[in-house]
Amino acid sequence: MSEPLSKAYEPQEVEKKWYSIWLEAELFVANSSDQKPPYTIVMPPPNITGSLHMGHALYTLQDILIRWRRMQGYNALWLPGTDHAGISTQVMVERDLKKQGLSRHQVGREKFTEKVWEWKAKHGSRIEEQLKVLGFSCDWSRNNFTMSEKLNRAVREVFVRLYEEGLIYRDERLINWCPSCQTVLSDLEVDHEEGVKGSLWHLRYPVHGQPGRYLVVATTRPETMLGDTAVAVHSNDKRYQDLHGANLDLPLTGRTISVIVDDILVDPEFGSGAVKVTPGHDFNDFQVGKRHQLPMLSVLDTQARIQLPDSPFDGLDRFEARKAIVETLQQQGLLSHIEDHTLSLARCDRCATIVEPTLSPQWYVKMAPLAEPALQAVRNKETVIIPEHWTKTYEHWMTNIQDWCVSRQLWWGHQIPAWYCAYCNRDTLHKNAQGEITISRQATPVVSREAPKQCSVCGHDEWIQDPDVLDTWFSSGLWPFSTLGWPDDTPDLHTFYPNSVMETGSDILFFWVARMMMMGIHFMKAPPFSKVYLHAMVRDEHGQKMSKTKGNVIDPLDMVDGVPQNQLERLPKSQRALFPQGTPAFGADALRFTLAAASVAGRDIKLNLEQLQGYRAFCNKIWNASRFALMNLEDYKPDRKVQSDELAIFDRWILSRLSNAITTVYAQLENFAFAEASLSVYHFFWNEFCDWYLELSKSQLRGDAVLPAQRHATQMVLARVLDQSLRLIHPFMPFITEEIWQKLPRVNNDEKFLMTAAVAKNDDWVKEDRVAEIQVSLLIDALTALRNIRGEAQLAPSKVLPAELHAEQEILTVLEFFKPQIERLAQIHPLSLRVTGSIKPPQAAVSVVNKIEGVISLVGLIDIAKESERIEKEIMKITTEQKKIYAKLDNTDFLARAPAEVIETQRQRANEFSAQLDKLQAHLLSLKEKELLRNP
Numbered sequence: 001m002s003e004p005l006s007k008a009y010e011p012q013e014v015e016k017k018w019y020s021i022w023l024e025a026e027l028f029v030a031n032s033s034d035q036k037p038p039y040t041i042v043m044p045p046p047n048i049t050g051s052l053h054m055g056h057a058l059y060t061l062q063d064i065l066i067r068w069r070r071m072q073g074y075n076a077l078w079l080p081g082t083d084h085a086g087i088s089t090q091v092m093v094e095r096d097l098k099k100q101g102l103s104r105h106q107v108g109r110e111k112f113t114e115k116v117w118e119w120k121a122k123h124g125s126r127i128e129e130q131l132k133v134l135g136f137s138c139d140w141s142r143n144n145f146t147m148s149e150k151l152n153r154a155v156r157e158v159f160v161r162l163y164e165e166g167l168i169y170r171d172e173r174l175i176n177w178c179p180s181c182q183t184v185l186s187d188l189e190v191d192h193e194e195g196v197k198g199s200l201w202h203l204r205y206p207v208h209g210q211p212g213r214y215l216v217v218a219t220t221r222p223e224t225m226l227g228d229t230a231v232a233v234h235s236n237d238k239r240y241q242d243l244h245g246a247n248l249d250l251p252l253t254g255r256t257i258s259v260i261v262d263d264i265l266v267d268p269e270f271g272s273g274a275v276k277v278t279p280g281h282d283f284n285d286f287q288v289g290k291r292h293q294l295p296m297l298s299v300l301d302t303q304a305r306i307q308l309p310d311s312p313f314d315g316l317d318r319f320e321a322r323k324a325i326v327e328t329l330q331q332q333g334l335l336s337h338i339e340d341h342t343l344s345l346a347r348c349d350r351c352a353t354i355v356e357p358t359l360s361p362q363w364y365v366k367m368a369p370l371a372e373p374a375l376q377a378v379r380n381k382e383t384v385i386i387p388e389h390w391t392k393t394y395e396h397w398m399t400n401i402q403d404w405c406v407s408r409q410l411w412w413g414h415q416i417p418a419w420y421c422a423y424c425n426r427d428t429l430h431k432n433a434q435g436e437i438t439i440s441r442q443a444t445p446v447v448s449r450e451a452p453k454q455c456s457v458c459g460h461d462e463w464i465q466d467p468d469v470l471d472t473w474f475s476s477g478l479w480p481f482s483t484l485g486w487p488d489d490t491p492d493l494h495t496f497y498p499n500s501v502m503e504t505g506s507d508i509l510f511f512w513v514a515r516m517m518m519m520g521i522h523f524m525k526a527p528p529f530s531k532v533y534l535h536a537m538v539r540d541e542h543g544q545k546m547s548k549t550k551g552n553v554i555d556p557l558d559m560v561d562g563v564p565q566n567q568l569e570r571l572p573k574s575q576r577a578l579f580p581q582g583t584p585a586f587g588a589d590a591l592r593f594t595l596a597a598a599s600v601a602g603r604d605i606k607l608n609l610e611q612l613q614g615y616r617a618f619c620n621k622i623w624n625a626s627r628f629a630l631m632n633l634e635d636y637k638p639d640r641k642v643q644s645d646e647l648a649i650f651d652r653w654i655l656s657r658l659s660n661a662i663t664t665v666y667a668q669l670e671n672f673a674f675a676e677a678s679l680s681v682y683h684f685f686w687n688e689f690c691d692w693y694l695e696l697s698k699s700q701l702r703g704d705a706v707l708p709a710q711r712h713a714t715q716m717v718l719a720r721v722l723d724q725s726l727r728l729i730h731p732f733m734p735f736i737t738e739e740i741w742q743k744l745p746r747v748n749n750d751e752k753f754l755m756t757a758a759v760a761k762n763d764d765w766v767k768e769d770r771v772a773e774i775q776v777s778l779l780i781d782a783l784t785a786l787r788n789i790r791g792e793a794q795l796a797p798s799k800v801l802p803a804e805l806h807a808e809q810e811i812l813t814v815l816e817f818f819k820p821q822i823e824r825l826a827q828i829h830p831l832s833l834r835v836t837g838s839i840k841p842p843q844a845a846v847s848v849v850n851k852i853e854g855v856i857s858l859v860g861l862i863d864i865a866k867e868s869e870r871i872e873k874e875i876m877k878i879t880t881e882q883k884k885i886y887a888k889l890d891n892t893d894f895l896a897r898a899p900a901e902v903i904e905t906q907r908q909r910a911n912e913f914s915a916q917l918d919k920l921q922a923h924l925l926s927l928k929e930k931e932l933l934r935n936p
């Protein structure tokens with residue numbers, strides 16, 4: 001045994017120390033040639049631009065699984081890595097350049113990419129260091145990065161193979177374009193702002209050849225009229241039936257466009273019943289354009305300026321153009337009227353610029369053939385999604401899947417492995433204003449793993465690589481196998497694919513999980529994992545999303561290290577009052593346990609600092625109980641044999657409860673029931689081990705009358721239960737358990753670290769013992785009943801009182817055996833045991849726990865009149881509080897405005913008050929009866 005445990009538990013002293021020891025001893029490293037069964041989780045790669053938030057802290061669930069399986073004897077690999085996060089990283093570096101007065105175009109692509117790598121070298125590992133603080137046991141020797149040479153090769157291979165299989169193609173379609181970020185955006189990257197106040201402009205388009213006749217169309221974006229290629233009407237609309245196929249003189253352009261009939265687009269009841277069609281700048285109109293083979297005009301350039309060389313509006317920004325166009329139309333008498341209109345605006349989620357639907361040639365992955373087997377794998381349960389209800393969402397997505405636009409107009413990312421012969425494509429390659437190459441739809445690419453040498457058509461050897469890069473999800477979609485060395489047939493790939501579990505947020509089921517499923521099945525011929533566990537969002541105590549503007553963010557690192565008093569503003573507003581002196585360092589263990597305990601499948605994870613405080617107290621409990629145990633084990637000789645008949649009944653009881661806890665907790669982990677498993681651990685250790693066993697075993701450890709063999713037996717049980725408990729708790733709280741475990745007296749020193757020791761197990765000692773369970777539970781019921789009376793009547797705990805226990809005869813036989821313990825532990829003397837139904841003493845206070853009635857006579861102990869008065873006052877107080885809540889719940893205004901969570905909390909409080917009132921009323925009634933007894 002080394003130094004004893006220090007008096008108080010200080011997580012800072014323990015956590016950093018153990019992480020470096022484990023790392024140094026290479027305990028996180030998995031071995032692909034190990035013969036043990038593999039257990040693999042690949043970590044969802046955090047963005048290199050990221051800083052640790054609660055979502056990352058929730059990787060705790062993965063660490064719990066990995067640590068548990070490792071202790072179970074699996075060859076456990078938790079594979080970490082980071083994502084290059086294309087657009088976020090590019091924006092960061094551009095911001096740095098801007099400070100020096102430079103743009104990326106001034107710097108040039110090659111230099112810019114170098115700058116990003118420099119940025120990565122400087123800041124990119126911050127998130128990894130932060131993950132280590134939480135004790136995550138991932139194999140850093142296999143750390144990956146989506147832009148590494150290894151993964152770059154995998155990405156290229158996948159792109160080329162899909163292209164060769166006809167599953168990747170280039171096409172010109174309408175896409176979401178951010179004129180500020182200068183790239184196409186996926187649906188995920190577009191925010192929809194609802195209820196924006198805007199205008200609806202009603203424009204008059206002259207009917208060609210019928211002077212004085214107009215068709216009125218309405219639009220929220222008048223500038224797009226420059227790109228109109230038709231006006232659509234409904235076939236049944238009598239007003240326009242003579243105009244089907246007629247031509248209109250499109251104002252300001254000198255072009256004529258025709259009137260078409262489209263019953264899908266047009267609602268004759270809405271507006272004028274005539275709809276302008278701009279296929280080049282509107283998603284609905286694009287579909288109309290395709291249905292009617294309309295010309296598709298792009299009238300805006302990539303920066304959303306009008307791009308029509310012969311037009312007076314050429315070069316104007318889209319919003320300046322809007323003003324100018326409306327003014328000109330008004331002057332020409334072509335503006336009918338303007339009305340107020342509420343609309344929804346699509347904005348770039350990064351820079352809030354209004355997104356412009358734009359025609360642009362992009363690369364697409366054909367999804368339907370990839371989705372089909374991924375759908376089947378879930379349907380036939382090769383891959384199981386937990387919670388189960390997400391299966392429906394998955395099926396819905398996979399059956400309605402659209403082709404995936406994978407190209408992005410960024411510089412930071414995997415550049416698309418497509419090349420264009422400069423000579424053959426001399427008419428389709430252009431340079432834009434910034435000197436960037438743009439490639440029109442008609443250009444012919446050569447897609448290959450390496451840059452081509454000589455053009456097979458013209459013999460020239462000047463090649464231009466497609467400037468676009470791939471969507472970040474394209475590389476992360478390969479994560480379960482690219483990180484293991486694919487396309488090479490590596491030992492890692494052999495051993496660790498398929499992975500065992502994918503644990504991630506339900507918000508990226510489609511963007512990430514579904515794509516890993518499709519890519520994994522396509523390239524590895526097997527689903528990437530057999531289980532997908534989806535956790536919900538981490539929210540504040542009212543169920544609100546955490547956000548800086550709401551001021552309700554809980555920063556995980558603050559929770560680990562503590563927040564000093566002068567930095568209280570870092571705490572959520574609602575919780576500052578709880579910690580006026582600042583928070584203590586709760587430590588990583590407490591944070592991990594809090595997150596696990598809050599992880600109820602399918603429900604949002606609501607966090608507040610009181611929970612953390614509670615589980616920090618659990619750490620103290622573990623620490624103090626262990627100190628107590630270790631003090632009582634100082635003279636313990638682990639190699640001395642114990643006979644089973646030397647065990648006290650409490651010893652047999654705690655061994656049986658431990659056996660039950662092990663079975664329960666491991667079954668819960670098997671089912672991903674993290675909250676239930678944590679609470680089982682907590683209940684066993686705190687309530688059964690600390691509250692009861694340590695108390696009950698004191699007499700065995702310290703009593704004068706105890707034989708050395710009995711004392712030694714109890715020491716053996718104490719050491720064993722503590723050892724096994726630490727093994728049970730370790731996956732949840734790795735640091736504190738390792739620190740304590742190292743100090744335990746052990747026979748077998750093969751196990752050097754708790755982290756790599758075996759899981760808690762049933763054995764010759766740790767096993768179910770029904771007799772001990774039944775008997776000790778009767779003892780516990782009796783003690784609880786007597787303590788309840790003391791508590792309710794507010795009797796001093798130290799005052800020795802006479803008491804009775806009433807129960808059936810066979811229970812009394814057991815209680816008879818425990819009489820000395822009951823008297824000692826409940827401060828009772830004398831204790832009388834009576835058969836149920838016996839007459840009770842005068843002014844008896846009674847508490848019933850299961851089949852036992854505790855009875856204490858209150859004669860001379862309390863002033864009944866005063867006690868009744870106290871209770872009446874309390875009843876009044878609670879009733880007033882409850883009325884206030886009922887008033888709120890009757891207030892329709894409150895019900896309409898308050899978040900559902902708040903309403904629910906109020907309802908719960910009202911119910912709790914009712915329960916309290918019931919108890920107090922009953923107590924009052926019994927006191928009054930006693931008073932009657934006294935003064936009949």
Ligand SMILES: [Zn+2]
Pocket residue numbers: 178179180181182348349350351352353
């Ligand atoms: Zn943007």
Ligand SMILES: [Zn+2]
Pocket residue numbers: 421422423424425455456457458459460
């Ligand atoms: Zn050529």
